[in-house]
Amino acid sequence: MEHVVILAIVRTIVAYIILMVVTYCIGKQVNAHKNYYNYALSITVGSFIANMGFDTNLKFFPMLAAFLTLVFLYLIMSAYSANSRRLRIWLSGQPTVIIENGKLLDANMKKVRYTLDHLNLQLREQGIFNIEEVDFALLEVSGGLSVIMKPPYQPVLKKDLNLVQPHQKTNLPVEIIMDGKIIEKNLNGPYSKQWLEQQLKSRQLEIHDIHYAVVGTNGSFFTDLYQDHLKSPVDKE
Structure with a gap:
């Protein structure tokens, strides 16, 4: 029993280190879960690491080989998709137009099983309580809602009031x-x-x-x- 506990602890530490290294190498896009492929990959990676850590019935090195193969396939796909828009669309998906010129597109909402309750919730999260103020709304692959307001409801910018200094510069904190x-x-x-x-x-x-x-x-x-x-x-x- 004591041997099994020590083995589980050692495997968990090694799996955690591997996860940190791989997460650093594959970049920030996977962590953001901005598309189907990255979302599925992050879940699969989590499953691999969990099993590598505490499931002592599974041999560690075959699990590690399968995990590294998955990461290698992701890197290959990422390299190819960088030069292929068609592949990027297939992997990442495309946004769905929910509102166009102030009109709700019912057919598009049904395709993605997106309800009016979801729409109103995401509009309220952006401080929009009147749907008639919205000109365009797109449901992103990540599940977020991107909104363009109708001209009368768009915020006033500094340049509209000629408040921008010609050489004004903004620096990072x-x-x-x-x-x-x-x-x-x-x-x-x-x-x-x-x-x-x-x-x-x-x-x-x-x-x-x-x-x-x-x-x-x-x-x-x-x-x-x-x-x-x-x-x-x-x-x-």
């Missing part, structure tokens, strides 16, 4: 401190160690006081302290 530790690799360019010391000095803060510090997209320096000094913080998950 730069994390400077996390969990009370400086992220050294991000201290470059305008954000040097001297700059950080000046920022902290002006706020009368020490590094160990800070839970999180980041330079936002607009260049502002945001800090969150371990001690928030809130009188009655909300305690809800």
Whole structure:
């Protein structure tokens, strides 16, 4: 009995490491479950790893060989589909038009067994409560709903109001401190160690006081302290 338990633990650790390596190698698309093929592959991979870990009645190395064959087939199909639109359509599927020019396409909804309740739910999730405001709606292969509103209900953009500066630039946030530790690799360019010391000095803060510090997209320096000094913080998950 003890031998079986140790064997199961070792197999689980090895299977977990294999899963991490393979997940890193095959990319982010599988993790997103954005099409049929990736969804089916992720379920199959999970089944393989589970059996490799705890089912000691199955031999480990034949299971590993079958698992690696599955991954190899996926990589081959991905390589071919990168140069073949027809194969990509076959593997990934295509979106289904649900609303066109403000009209519900009943036949398309029946084909994909998509009900009005589903439609209204997904519209509400996007903050749309009046279906007459929708011009086009497409049901994506992932199950998400992409919506184009009718012109009167489309949001106003900065360029519509001529609020865009000609040389305005948006940068990615730069994390400077996390969990009370400086992220050294991000201290470059305008954000040097001297700059950080000046920022902290002006706020009368020490590094160990800070839970999180980041330079936002607009260049502002945001800090969150371990001690928030809130009188009655909300305690809800």
